[in-house]
Amino acid sequence: MVPLDSVDLAAIWLTLKLATLTTVLLLLIGTPIAWWLARTRSKWKGPIGAVVALPLVLPPTVLGFYLLVAMGPHGFIGQLTQGLGLGTLPFTFAGLVVASVFYSLPFVVQPLQNAFEAIGERPLEVAATLRASPADTFFSVVLPLAKPGFVTAAILGFAHTVGEFGVVLMIGGNIPEKTRVVSVQIYDHVEAMAYAQAHWLAGGMLVFSFLVLLVLYSSRLKQGWRG
Amino acid sequence: MHRLSEPTVAGSAERAAAGIQARFRLAYAGFGLDVELDLPGRGVTALFGHSGSGKTTCLRCIAGLERAPQGRLAINGELWQDSASGLFVPPHQRALGYVFQEASLFPHLSVRRNLEFGMRRIEPASRRVSWEHVLELLGIGQLLERLPERLSGGERQRVGIARALLTSPRLLLMDEPLAALDLKRKNEILPYLERLHDELDIPLLYVSHAPDEVARLADHVVLLDQGRVVAQGGLQETLARLDLPTAFSEDAGVVIEARVADHDDAYHLTRLEFPGGEVLVARRPEALGQRLRFRVHARDVSLALARAEGTSITNLLPATVQALAAADTPAHVLVRLEAAGTPLLARITRRSADQLGIAAGQRLWAQIKAVALLG
Numbered sequence: 273m274v275p276l277d278s279v280d281l282a283a284i285w286l287t288l289k290l291a292t293l294t295t296v297l298l299l300l301i302g303t304p305i306a307w308w309l310a311r312t313r314s315k316w317k318g319p320i321g322a323v324v325a326l327p328l329v330l331p332p333t334v335l336g337f338y339l340l341v342a343m344g345p346h347g348f349i350g351q352l353t354q355g356l357g358l359g360t361l362p363f364t365f366a367g368l369v370v371a372s373v374f375y376s377l378p379f380v381v382q383p384l385q386n387a388f389e390a391i392g393e394r395p396l397e398v399a400a401t402l403r404a405s406p407a408d409t410f411f412s413v414v415l416p417l418a419k420p421g422f423v424t425a426a427i428l429g430f431a432h433t434v435g436e437f438g439v440v441l442m443i444g445g446n447i448p449e450k451t452r453v454v455s456v457q458i459y460d461h462v463e464a465m466a467y468a469q470a471h472w473l474a475g476g477m478l479v480f481s482f483l484v485l486l487v488l489y490s491s492r493l494k495q496g497w498r499g
Numbered sequence: 500m501h502r503l504s505e506p507t508v509a510g511s512a513e514r515a516a517a518g519i520q521a522r523f524r525l526a527y528a529g530f531g532l533d534v535e536l537d538l539p540g541r542g543v544t545a546l547f548g549h550s551g552s553g554k555t556t557c558l559r560c561i562a563g564l565e566r567a568p569q570g571r572l573a574i575n576g577e578l579w580q581d582s583a584s585g586l587f588v589p590p591h592q593r594a595l596g597y598v599f600q601e602a603s604l605f606p607h608l609s610v611r612r613n614l615e616f617g618m619r620r621i622e623p624a625s626r627r628v629s630w631e632h633v634l635e636l637l638g639i640g641q642l643l644e645r646l647p648e649r650l651s652g653g654e655r656q657r658v659g660i661a662r663a664l665l666t667s668p669r670l671l672l673m674d675e676p677l678a679a680l681d682l683k684r685k686n687e688i689l690p691y692l693e694r695l696h697d698e699l700d701i702p703l704l705y706v707s708h709a710p711d712e713v714a715r716l717a718d719h720v721v722l723l724d725q726g727r728v729v730a731q732g733g734l735q736e737t738l739a740r741l742d743l744p745t746a747f748s749e750d751a752g753v754v755i756e757a758r759v760a761d762h763d764d765a766y767h768l769t770r771l772e773f774p775g776g777e778v779l780v781a782r783r784p785e786a787l788g789q790r791l792r793f794r795v796h797a798r799d800v801s802l803a804l805a806r807a808e809g810t811s812i813t814n815l816l817p818a819t820v821q822a823l824a825a826a827d828t829p830a831h832v833l834v835r836l837e838a839a840g841t842p843l844l845a846r847i848t849r850r851s852a853d854q855l856g857i858a859a860g861q862r863l864w865a866q867i868k869a870v871a872l873l874g
Contacts, residue, residue, distance in 0.1 A: 394603050397564050400590040401597035402617030403666060408591075412616075416607045 275468045282449045283457035283473075290365070290453060291433040294372040298380040298429045299422065301373065306384035307410075325378045332375065336442025339371050343443070363445045368453075371443040372433045379428040387421020388414065424488060431484045435477070519544075519574055519670065519702065523560045523567040532556050532567070532726040538719060540575050543696050543703045545713040545734075548723035554706045557723065558672050561704065562597050563590035574670055594625075596663030596701075598673040602655035604647035610658050611643040617666035627667040628699065636698065637661045637691050653684035657691060664699070671695075671703045677712060685712075692716055714738075714754040714794045715873035739835060739842035742824065751826075751833060751844050752796035754873075759789045775841030776816040778870055794871040797826075797833055797846035803864045804855055814867035818843060820859055823852065832857075836865055 309321055327335055342349045343361040349370075350360045361367030391414060399409040415422075437455040444451030446460070454473055461470035519538040525531070532553045538544050546554040559565035561572060563579065566587060572580040574595075579588045596617075604613050614633075618626065634640040637657040647655060656676055663671060676692075677685045689712070696703065696716065707713050713720060714734070721731040722743060730737050739753045757771035757778070767782040771791060778793075785791060806815060818836040826833045832852050836843040843865055847857075855863075 394599070394601075395605060397590075398597075398599065398603045398605070399616075400564070401562060401595065402662065403591050403620035404616075405591050408620075413605060417605075 274472060276472055277469075279448055279452075280457060280469060280473060283452050283454050284476075286365075286449065286451075287434055287453040287455075290368055290372060291430045293369050294376060294433045295380075295426055295430045297369065297373050298376055299426060302377060302380035302384055302425065302429075305377075306381045307388055307414075309381070310385045310388035324381050327375050328378050332436065332438025333442055335375060336371065336439040339374060339439070340442050343367055343370070362443055363447060363451060365444075365450055368440060368444040368451050371439050372436060375436055375439045376429045376432045379432045380425040383421050383424040383428060384418065387418035387424075390421075391417050420491070423491070427484055427488050431481060435481065519561075519704075520572070521557075521561060522569075522571045523557065524569040525556075525560070525565070525567040530556075530726060532560070534723070534726070534728050536721060536728065536731065538704070538721070538731075539702070541700065541702050542718035543705055543716050544719040544721065545717035546704060546706045546721050546723060547708065547710075547713050547717075548729075549708055551725075552723040553726040554708075554723050555674055556726075558597075558674050558704060558706050561670075562595060562672055563588060563593055564597075577669075594621075594666070594669045596666055596668035596671045598656075598660050598663050598671070598676045600675045601679050602647075602652075602659035604650075604655055604658055604662070606647050608647075609643065610639065610645050610647070610650070613647065613658060614643075614662050614665055617662055621666055625667055626665075628664050628701075630665065632698075633661045633664050636664075636694055651684070652680050653687045656680065656684075656688060660691070660695075664695075664701075668701060671701050672706075673703065674706045675708070676705075677707075677709070689715065710750050710752075711794070711871070711873060715792060735842060739844055750796075751846060752794055752799075753842055753844055754792055754794050755841055756790060756792050759783060759785050759787050759791060761787070773841055775818075775838030775843070778814040778816075778867060780870060780872060783872070792873045794873060795843065795867055796869070796871070797844035799867060799869040800836075800843060800845035801866045801868065802834065802845055802847055802851070802855060802857065803866055806864050807866060810866070812866045812868060814870070816843070816865045816867065818863065818865045820857055820861040820863065822859055823857060838865065 305320075305324065309317060309324070340362055341347050343353070344350045345354065345360055353359065353361055361370055395413050395417065396409055399413045404412060435455065436453075437459070440451065440453055440456055446452050446456050452460075454477060458470050458473045458477075461467070461473065518540045519536065521534070521536040521538075524533045530551070530553070534553070534557055536557075546557055548554050556565060560567045560570060567580075567582070569582050570580045571582065572578070578586060579593055580586060604610075605616065608616065618630070637660060639654065639657050639661055642650060642654060642658065647658070650658065660673075660676065677688060680688065693716065695701075705713075705716060717734050719732070720734050720737045722729040722737065730740055730743055734754055738751075743751075755773050755775075757773040759769060760772040760777065761770035762768075762782065763770065763779075768779045769781070769783040771778050771780060771793070780793070783791070816838045818838040821835045821837055824833045824835070826846055830848055831846050832849050834845040834847060834852070834857060836845060845865060
């Protein structure tokens with residue numbers, strides 16, 4: 273008998289909702305950033321690239337702390353959201369989404385940037401001599417050629433968001449059905465000595481993560497063969 | 500800059516009706532391009548030179564893939580770039596076709612979708628080159644459903660050429676389209692290029708460093724060296740010029756267009772006739788009356804004051820000396836001759852030239868040791 277109760281199921285549902293929404297937003301935000309990073313000769317390429325990569329090395333609590341401050345009533349994001357009549361973001365699902373977008377950004381931008389760089393200049397020039405405008409070229413040549421990069425980016429962005437803990441605690445606290453995701457729920461179960469439930473959730477996460485990586489690495493191997 | 504914008508306008512507008520006027524000046528670290536081209540609006544023009552001479556950069560400037568800070572480009576009266584007024588038409592708005600060294604087909608699209616890519620992006624009303632004609636011209640009708648990775652190098656390049664043609668360009672640019680292919684593939688594509696030349700009325704700018712390709716295809720030639728134009732003009736006259744840098748004189752020679760006049764089946768020979776005379780070559784498959792080009796290297800031409808008797812050389816042409824010039828080594832000189840209107844070049848030792856007393860106006864015999872047939 274699976275000992276998961278409705279709170280556990282709500283945590284799983286919330287986690288999937290958060291990861292899906294974050295991934296969609298990240299693909300929308302990350303694509304132009306990655307395209308710019310892949311193509312620019314600007315002196316800002318280095319600094320912007322470093323900022324995007326920061327979540328790779330920062331402890332999640334540091335990122336969470338600054339986001340908490342920024343989203344608070346006196347922070348610049350907080351001022352903005354209050355000005356728009358949205359209240360403040362900490363301890364809400366929306367706040368969690370915003371924080372996750374920052375937290376998982378490099379996992380989406382870097383595969384996309386690599387994919388764009390691998391395409392090189394030539395296909396773009398060919399498209400131009402075949403009368404395709406730059407925007408047309410982006411949609412009809414760049415996107416299809418970068419498809420494997422988008423798949424990798426989406427999987428990594430999704431999986432990394434599912435696996436976050438520190439940032440969630442800092443920004444979202446631990447509110448059932450609003451901000452309590454699976455990783456936090458596991459922590460709660462362990463605190464309460466409910467090891468059976470913790471096992472089920474933790475085991476689920478383990479299997480999920482393994483499957484994601486398996487799909488990713490097998491598809492890379494296949495591409496390697498064909499190329 | 501003034502002469503670009505003012506006095507030439509009236510003149511170039513008249514010539515522009517059928518022509519390409521280009522003026523580009525740009526500088527990179529270690530390389531500069533400074534060219535002024537005035538090319539006919541029809542036929543094949545070869546941009547010829549060693550690697551690093553600026554021929555590809557020149558072509559990219561014409562396509563708009565490279566933006567020369569100072570440049571002016573008019574194609575048959577249409578202005579594509581004029582740095583004086585800040586005009587720069589982006590490449591995708593220029594009605595040109597570009598064939599790259601590697602075919603650069605889109606790997607995610609089938610041959611059919613590759614071919615349609617450009618064609619679908621032009622106005623249906625401006626489609627002057629028909630789908631069937633191009634497929635037939637390049638012999639790719641049976642490849643349509645394949646992916647580029649399933650094509651041979653030669654097939655890929657033919658699809659690349661067809662793809663460019665299907666945009667009905669007003670100008671076709673080719674950047675060493677054969678350089679990445681082996682000799683067999685080259686010989687497979689050259690006839691297609693000749694057919695393009697014969698059947699389509701699209702001016703072609705062809706970048707090459709292979710003298711034989713140029714000699715075979717071009718009507719007009721531009722010689723580039725270190726980012727500058729050394730010579731430009733009709734193929735025959737330009738190749739026969741003596742004032743070219745010595746870098747070119749090692750390869751010096753002329754191209755002669757002849758007609759198949761006669762086959763001698765007993766000796767397996769073919770007689771080729773041209774305005775300046777005739778030559779015998781090993782039996783050719785071409786029918787009587789067909790046109791053929793052949794190349795005569797200056798190093799394969801020797802000179803005799805009288806018609807030689809008792810020699811194995813069969814091809815002797817009476818000619819008049821026009822001028823002498825230094826060759827690529829101090830031991831040699833280049834002699835420019837004329838055989839009834841056909842220019843010829845001979846590369847002989849300075850010693851022989853002195854002993855024979857070669858001088859302008861002298862009538863003598865050119866002995867042709869070998870001719871290289873093109874095609």
